[in-house]
Amino acid sequence: MYVTGLVTALRAEASCVSSMRVPLNEMVQINDYTVLCLSGMGAEAARIAAEELLRQGVTALASFGVAGALDPCLKPGDLVLPGVIIHSTDQLPVNVTWRDRLQRLLPTDITVINGVLTDSAVPVTDENAKRDLAHVTGACAVDMESGAIAVVAAEAGIPFIAVRVxxxxxxxxxxxxxxxxxxxxxxxxxxxxxxxxxxxxxxxxTLMQMGVGMRAARKTLSRVIQSAGVGLDSQETDRLIA
Structure with missing residues (x-):
């Protein structure tokens, strides 16, 4: 049986998984198949959370949360289920079987992109910086945590996916x-x-526009959980990727 470890950086992301108050940097058992950790922002925080989830016995890892667009066609609420994570100069794969099964469970009105997701050591707060990052990496979106989680999963030899809106x-x-x-x-x-x-x-x-974007992102994240479950279909994942 696979037990999925979900890593979220933000409390707004964690609340899409569970209505419980999730303490920062603590593991919360959501059900028999899912453990959630609210890591806080940044690669180091995400790495520590992923490693602690491994010590808690999870056998699959998922990076769950929001991302910034690098592709001008993407808008708030669009879902990125990447096939590749760029971390520094490394390209790290996701478990495509798991990702594709998750995608098939989703409502057809959710816009899903299977592009490249890159990480960044710092928040990308400038349009020109976003366009430059897209040019260098070929990525459609950026976050600060998925690369670190992907590294932990790869080193442990366990399945990994990123679910980023x-x-x-x-x-x-x-x-x-x-x-x-x-x-x-x-x-x-x-x-x-x-x-x-x-x-x-x-x-x-600016704050109002940020609020609109976060509401759109949280709506999609919540719909992913409603469609696939908090373990992102971990029971079926056990059968498909064993």
Whole structure:
């Protein structure tokens, strides 16, 4: 029997998997087939979470959350189920059998892209930087955690998939100034944010646009869970990839 370890960086992502309050950096048993970890943002946090999930006995890993678009055709709410993860200069595969089965379970009105997903050591907060990254890597989307999780899975010889939904298009990114007001789990320091608004370092319309993107992304993430289950069909995965 495969037990899937889900790694999410943000609390907003974890809430699409479970309504329980998930503590940061703790393993939460969702059911017999699924363990969830809210890692916080970044590759190092994701690596630590994935390694701890292995110690807890999971036999498959999934990176679950949001991503930034590198392809101008992608919009918030579009689902990226990549076949390749670019981590530094390495290309790491996903388990295509598992990915394809998951994709067949999804509603047909969800836009699904099977492109390349690349990682970034830092948030990509500029349109030109996104276009440059797309040119160098050939990727359609970027996140900060999937590459690290893929490395852990590859080293352990266990199945891995990434389930990433676009939260911001190429033309829009969260401003650099906002990053200092964000906690590792994606929560916001309200006092710091208010100061940024008063200084006009961040504009209200920017926050509203970010909220629209996150709502669209969370809607798709929730529909993936509703269609495939919190283990992303781990029982069938056991049969297909054993």
């Amino acid at each position: 676009i939260v911001d298009p190429v033309q829009f990114s969260p401003p650099q100034a906002l990053l200092g007001a964000v906690y590792p789990d994606g929560g916001v320091n309200s006092l710091h944010l208010m100061a940024l608004l008063l200084k006009r370092s961040v504009h209200l319309r």
